[in-house]
Amino acid sequence: MEHLVIIGNGIAGITTARNVRKMSDMKITVISAETEYFFSRTALMYIFMGHMKFEHTKPYEDWFWKKNKINLVYGKVVNVNTDSNLVCLQDGQCITYDKLVVATGSVSNKFGWPGQDLPGVQGLYSYQDLELLEENVKYTNHAVIIGGGLIGIELAEMLHTRGIIVTFVIRENLYWDNILPQEDAALVSRHILEHGIGLKSATNLKEILAGNNGRVCAITTDKGEKIECQFVGLTPGVSPNISLIKKTKIETNRGVLVNEYFETNIPNVYAAGDCVEIKATEEGERNRFEQLWYTGKMHGEVLAKTICGKRTKYERGIWFNSAKFLDLEYQTYGFVSNVKREGENNFYWVHNSGKHSINMVFKTDTRELVGINVFGIRMRQAVFENWIREKRTIEYILENLGEANFDPEFFKKYEEEIIAKFNEENPGSGLKLKTKKFNIKKFITKISV
Amino acid sequence: MKQLQIHPAKVYTHNPSLDVIKKIGLSFVGIGVLGFLVSLTNITKSNPFLFFLLSFGLVTLGALIFFLPQIKESPSGVKNNNIFFNSFTSRQAGGWTLGIIITGFYVLLYWFPETLTNWVRLVDPLSYWLRNKAADRWFLYGSFYTLAVLVMGTRMLIKKRHNKYQILRTLSVMFFQLGFAFLIPALLLRLNQPEHYFTYFWPLKYDYLFPYTVDSLIKSGGLGYFMVFWGIIMSFIATPVLSYFFGKRWYCSWVCGCGGLAETAGDPFRQLSDKSLKAWKIERWMIYSVLVFIVVTTVLVWLNFIYHGSLLGSLSSGFSKTYGFLIGAVFSGVIGVGFYPIMGNRVWCRFGCPMAAILGILQKKKSKFRITTNGSQCISCGNCSTYCEMGIDVRSYAQRQENIVRASCVGCGICAEVCPRGVLKLENDSADIRFNRNIS
Numbered sequence: 032m033e034h035l036v037i038i039g040n041g042i043a044g045i046t047t048a049r050n051v052r053k054m055s056d057m058k059i060t061v062i063s064a065e066t067e068y069f070f071s072r073t074a075l076m077y078i079f080m081g082h083m084k085f086e087h088t089k090p091y092e093d094w095f096w097k098k099n100k101i102n103l104v105y106g107k108v109v110n111v112n113t114d115s116n117l118v119c120l121q122d123g124q125c126i127t128y129d130k131l132v133v134a135t136g137s138v139s140n141k142f143g144w145p146g147q148d149l150p151g152v153q154g155l156y157s158y159q160d161l162e163l164l165e166e167n168v169k170y171t172n173h174a175v176i177i178g179g180g181l182i183g184i185e186l187a188e189m190l191h192t193r194g195i196i197v198t199f200v201i202r203e204n205l206y207w208d209n210i211l212p213q214e215d216a217a218l219v220s221r222h223i224l225e226h227g228i229g230l231k232s233a234t235n236l237k238e239i240l241a242g243n244n245g246r247v248c249a250i251t252t253d254k255g256e257k258i259e260c261q262f263v264g265l266t267p268g269v270s271p272n273i274s275l276i277k278k279t280k281i282e283t284n285r286g287v288l289v290n291e292y293f294e295t296n297i298p299n300v301y302a303a304g305d306c307v308e309i310k311a312t313e314e315g316e317r318n319r320f321e322q323l324w325y326t327g328k329m330h331g332e333v334l335a336k337t338i339c340g341k342r343t344k345y346e347r348g349i350w351f352n353s354a355k356f357l358d359l360e361y362q363t364y365g366f367v368s369n370v371k372r373e374g375e376n377n378f379y380w381v382h383n384s385g386k387h388s389i390n391m392v393f394k395t396d397t398r399e400l401v402g403i404n405v406f407g408i409r410m411r412q413a414v415f416e417n418w419i420r421e422k423r424t425i426e427y428i429l430e431n432l433g434e435a436n437f438d439p440e441f442f443k444k445y446e447e448e449i450i451a452k453f454n455e456e457n458p459g460s461g462l463k464l465k466t467k468k469f470n471i472k473k474f475i476t477k478i479s480v
Numbered sequence: 481m482k483q484l485q486i487h488p489a490k491v492y493t494h495n496p497s498l499d500v501i502k503k504i505g506l507s508f509v510g511i512g513v514l515g516f517l518v519s520l521t522n523i524t525k526s527n528p529f530l531f532f533l534l535s536f537g538l539v540t541l542g543a544l545i546f547f548l549p550q551i552k553e554s555p556s557g558v559k560n561n562n563i564f565f566n567s568f569t570s571r572q573a574g575g576w577t578l579g580i581i582i583t584g585f586y587v588l589l590y591w592f593p594e595t596l597t598n599w600v601r602l603v604d605p606l607s608y609w610l611r612n613k614a615a616d617r618w619f620l621y622g623s624f625y626t627l628a629v630l631v632m633g634t635r636m637l638i639k640k641r642h643n644k645y646q647i648l649r650t651l652s653v654m655f656f657q658l659g660f661a662f663l664i665p666a667l668l669l670r671l672n673q674p675e676h677y678f679t680y681f682w683p684l685k686y687d688y689l690f691p692y693t694v695d696s697l698i699k700s701g702g703l704g705y706f707m708v709f710w711g712i713i714m715s716f717i718a719t720p721v722l723s724y725f726f727g728k729r730w731y732c733s734w735v736c737g738c739g740g741l742a743e744t745a746g747d748p749f750r751q752l753s754d755k756s757l758k759a760w761k762i763e764r765w766m767i768y769s770v771l772v773f774i775v776v777t778t779v780l781v782w783l784n785f786i787y788h789g790s791l792l793g794s795l796s797s798g799f800s801k802t803y804g805f806l807i808g809a810v811f812s813g814v815i816g817v818g819f820y821p822i823m824g825n826r827v828w829c830r831f832g833c834p835m836a837a838i839l840g841i842l843q844k845k846k847s848k849f850r851i852t853t854n855g856s857q858c859i860s861c862g863n864c865s866t867y868c869e870m871g872i873d874v875r876s877y878a879q880r881q882e883n884i885v886r887a888s889c890v891g892c893g894i895c896a897e898v899c900p901r902g903v904l905k906l907e908n909d910s911a912d913i914r915f916n917r918n919i920s
Contacts, residue, residue, distance in 0.1 A: 226554070
């Protein structure tokens with residue numbers, strides 16, 4: 032029987048294992064040094080905030096793995112030998128594979144700042160990071176977070192719930208404005224400040240200082256400021272975790288290099304999830320890193336097919352992502368650039384509470400929708416995917432916006448207000464709300480035509 | 481580079497005076513609890529109304545003073561912070577203590593009512609004012625129950641002030657409890673009519689369709705006829721029709737008194753329901769067994785009635801007494817509420833309620849209701865499953881991109897609320913395309 036060995040029990044590794052099991056009865060072993068059972072990394076914050084316990088973050092009950100004959104090994108891989116098809120663990124045990132999947136995830140970035148390895152300084156990625164955080168907050172009244180991404184805001188919220196004063200230090204002018212357009216970044220920044228979290232923008236970390244107890248006691252910035260703190264969260268992004276793979280014959284660059292089939296340079300060795308660097312196929316394109324929960328899941332689904340003999344190319348569908356900034360929900364469909372690109376225009380509406388907004392980017396000539404950012408209103412993914420695929424114009428979409436609404440029943444609807452704003456900005460367009468409600472039968476007929 | 485120039489309208493910083501207000505509120509609750517303890521003695525005889533204020537009054541006032549500052553503490557949103565660190569809400573010492581106290585109260589109420597005589601006296605003035613007669617233990621129980629729904633409902637309104645579905649739903653259960661399960665029955669008594677609860681139907685209120693109830697209602701005259709008619713219409717016509725359009729929730733989380741208590745007083749314990757597959761299996765066995773039990777019992781008592789007790793005399797009364805004791809008292813009361821802090825707030829609704837069983841079958845087989853999963857946006861975090869009071873593993877469906885159509889779902893909407901990615905939505909749409917296996 033063929034033996035598939037997967038290093039890493041995160042979403043990419045586990046999705047691969049589960050999907051292979053659906054299609055094949057090959058022997059499957061998943062190895063992890065992080066936790067015995069698969070858990071949802073995205074839920075680490077909720078454990079810390081007391082919303083859930085660790086056991087709640089496990090998407091499958093413990094009996095699931097045995098029942099589905101997915102063999103779990105709790106141990107650290109120290110060596111991979113691709114000549115003899117061996118994966119060796121710290122305890123000396125070696126496992127022979129026929130096919131190998133590397134799904135080792137990411138590590139938090141550190142950019143060589145003085146003091147970055149002091150006690151009280153850490154990132155947030157793994158279960159072990161969470162345990163370390165529990166230890167570190169015992170010493171903390173004031174925390175500083177460096178780097179304004181999605182993990183940074185989560186860490187800020189987590190610490191805030193424990194009554195810790197949080198100062199968020201970001202390089203950008205506004206939170207995440209390297210990804211979000213100005214209006215959106217301003218909206219989130221305002222939301223952060225409203226919660227009583229400090230935001231120091233356009234500021235770079237210079238140095239992390241130690242106190243008499245050997246732990247972090249302050250940071251200094253490029254503005255010449257010194258901020259006293261007992262904790263520093265380093266969240267300037269993540270990089271592929273390739274420390275293990277670097278020592279092998281598997282080709283790496285910044286990540287494990289794979290083609291669009293998640294194949295590495297070694298036959299029968301694959302990689303998926305955060306740790307991969309997908310090689311560009313076209314001239315002028317750059318290698319891709321995809322370090323999201325959603326992409327990890329998609330990688331695993333595609334790779335499982337290839338492993339089971341149905342070689343399948345990875346094609347990203349219409350882009351989507353979502354996040355929650357404190358109380359503010361965010362969804363994005365299609366592509367919204369932080370700075371307006373040539374040939375594109377945008378329509379922006381924000382509710383006067385500053386808690387709901389949409390930002391729609393469309394092509395100036397054809398008026399077809401390129402992407403949308405939406406805050407504080409839930410939208411149906413299937414409807415927007417369909418509109419983008421069908422190259423619907425912004426006018427069409429606005430008139431049918433009710434169809435995409437996914438807010439709970441009885442919630443205030445904003446479609447009329449949104450259209451009124453558009454009509455005001457575009458005299459003569461005279462748009463009227465046509466579809467007010469989603470209807471599944473109509474939708475299915477529409478997409479199957 | 482220029483510095484940030486963004487000023488929110490309001491900044492929520494830690495406000496120590498709010499903590500002081502909350503502590504004052506808690507102190508009032510504490511003194512009120514002492515008031516209740518003192519009121520167990522004959523001292524209440526001297527001035528029942530005074531002791532009513534010192535017990536019921538202070539606890540209510542204190543609780544409201546404790547809940548209200550939340551509005552000023554932080555912006556509205558999903559705030560489940562520290563729930564699993566709190567001894568009362570995470571099945572630790574506090575939770576067990578509370579469970580024993582509530583369970584103990586039910587045991588006293590059902591089987592040792594004489595121990596509560598002085599508490600009954602506390603609500604005498606209220607009883608005379610409302611019903612023009614002396615209070616009894618059931619009026620005491622009704623007062624406790626209604627007050628719990630109103631006070632904890634207010635807490636719910638504050639906690640969920642960002643969510644209109646939750647606000648309306650909470651107002652609805654508060655309204656039905658206060659109006660239909662407390663004031664109207666009292667008013668009926670005052671008018672010398674049968675005490676009747678228009679929001680409870682067979683088989684939950686099983687004896688409403690028992691022959692002796694029907695008989696005595698009909699004998700009581702015009703309004704009695706209407707009560708029988710109403711009960712039959714609600715049980716056999718309105719239930720399937722409303723369940724078709726709205727799912728089980730029209731009753732379980734909007735109208736029902738048991739549901740009302742669970743959704744208000746029980747809200748702090750919803751995360752304690754067991755989500756395992758094993759619990760689901762037990763649930764299905766138990767709830768349908770109870771349904772069969774009450775159907776058989778009802779048939780037997782009617783047969784016995786028709787044959788004037790000549791045929792099944794002791795058998796049917798045996799069935800009905802056993803059901804009344806085991807299910808009516810022990811399960812729905814003692815375990816159903818007493819075990820809130822141990823097994824979650826819907827123990828009775830999930831494992832025992834025969835009305836929920838019928839509504840569940842209707843919801844599963846023929847209804848427009850479902851919880852829609854929004855594409856592939858689930859991050860498997862588990863908030864939905866954790867906060868499902870019915871112990872449904874919502875995540876297992878959401879992460880497969882399947883809609884949730886489950887007999888037990890009461891449509892409380894909390895899964896959709898706590899989802900950090902906007903993946904879940906309760907809705908009524910075409911009944912024949914519900915499972916979302918057609919579109920990805």
